[in-house]
Amino acid sequence: MILLTGVTGTVGRLVAERLATAEPVRLLSRDPRRIAALAGPGTEVVGGDFADPVSLAAALTGVRAAFLVTADPLAPAHDEHFVTAARRAGVRHVVKLSARAVAEPDADDLITRRQRDAEDVLRASGVAWTFLRPRAFMSNTLGWARSVRDEGVVRAFHGAAPHATVDPRDIAEVAALALTGAVLPGRAHPLTGPAAISAAQQVAVLSGLLRRPLRLVELTRDQAYEGLLARWPRPVADALLEGAERQGAGAKARVEPAVRTLLGRPARPYRVWARDHLPAFGG
Numbered sequence: 001m002i003l004l005t006g007v008t009g010t011v012g013r014l015v016a017e018r019l020a021t022a023e024p025v026r027l028l029s030r031d032p033r034r035i036a037a038l039a040g041p042g043t044e045v046v047g048g049d050f051a052d053p054v055s056l057a058a059a060l061t062g063v064r065a066a067f068l069v070t071a072d073p074l075a076p077a078h079d080e081h082f083v084t085a086a087r088r089a090g091v092r093h094v095v096k097l098s099a100r101a102v103a104e105p106d107a108d109d110l111i112t113r114r115q116r117d118a119e120d121v122l123r124a125s126g127v128a129w130t131f132l133r134p135r136a137f138m139s140n141t142l143g144w145a146r147s148v149r150d151e152g153v154v155r156a157f158h159g160a161a162p163h164a165t166v167d168p169r170d171i172a173e174v175a176a177l178a179l180t181g182a183v184l185p186g187r188a189h190p191l192t193g194p195a196a197i198s199a200a201q202q203v204a205v206l207s208g209l210l211r212r213p214l215r216l217v218e219l220t221r222d223q224a225y226e227g228l229l230a231r232w233p234r235p236v237a238d239a240l241l242e243g244a245e246r247q248g249a250g251a252k253a254r255v256e257p258a259v260r261t262l263l264g265r266p267a268r269p270y271r272v273w274a275r276d277h278l279p280a281f282g283g
């Protein structure tokens with residue numbers, strides 16, 4: 001049995017789709033009604049919350065491998081609760097969705113520090129581990145969908161800075177291989193797309209696919225921060241702004257070979273991700 005968390009989110013949902021017919025899987029959500037549609041014949045659905053260790057103990061019973069997606073940098077106990085429950089339940093392998101910046105010494109924002117600490121907790125637990133360390137997801141550009149549809153505009157900070165963003169489907173494929181034992185545990189995999197691409201270049205790709213002109217409006221630092229504060233608590237907004245500044249300084253441009261090596265084919269480029277998600281942008 002494989003337990004998947006984060007299945008109502010971007011990567012976990014894709015992992016659930018990939019494994020639905022391959023292995024018996026158990027899907028965890030705080031609200032299991034939301035995942036009924038994902039559940040196939042060999043799939044169990046379970047309620048559980050990283051804040052509630054009792055629920056995790058029940059969810060992990062009889063589980064061989066687990067996919068761990070924690071997403072709240074203000075709740076550091078979530079990873080500890082999950083890893084403790086996994087160890088007690090005899091789980092043999094935890095595949096954790098982490099972040100590329102963990103391995104970059106100059107990255108010291110709250111989100112990266114939390115992921116680093118969480119990796120340490122799992123590494124020290126005695127449970128076999130795999131860390132997936134993606135660069136930013138290509139799907140983050142779905143945040144532009146409304147202004148693209150309504151105004152033909154994308155607003156971005158450091159719009160010319162290259163960024164080796166990765167298709168979440170590639171992350172999910174690597175996760176599925178690790179969970180089914182096709183990738184040996186005990187390694188961290190830096191996952192990027194096949195090239196570094198700027199927001200300006202992504203806008204040009206979208207414009208070409210949509211066959212309509214789109215305009216990139218460069219945000220000032222203050223405007224970017226204001227936008228982040230409207231969506232996130234201040235400590236998270238601060239961390240995201242710090243990450244954006246590192247991107248602006250060119251720190252996120254490096255392309256890694258891991259997707260190609262693990263999947264035996266090149267990583268999907270932004271053009272392919274955008275083509276497959278064009279309806280969201282009005283295409």
Ligand SMILES: NC(=O)c1ccc[n+]([C@@H]2O[C@H](COP(=O)([O-])OP(=O)(O)OC[C@H]3O[C@@H](n4cnc5c(N)ncnc54)[C@H](OP(=O)(O)O)[C@@H]3O)[C@@H](O)[C@H]2O)c1
Binds near residue numbers: 115
């Ligand atoms: N976005 C990026 O560019 C990027 C880049 C690198 C790394 N990452 C990392 O990727 C992770 C996020 O992955 P994602 O974007 O696929 O997820 P997501 O779309 O943000 O979804 C979050 C998931 O976490 C679950 N969740 C939240 N709180 C929970 C709780 N208390 N107990 C149990 N489940 C909980 C939610 O499930 P329910 O609501 O159903 O309970 C949901 O399925 C983060 O660790 C982030 O640091 C993201």
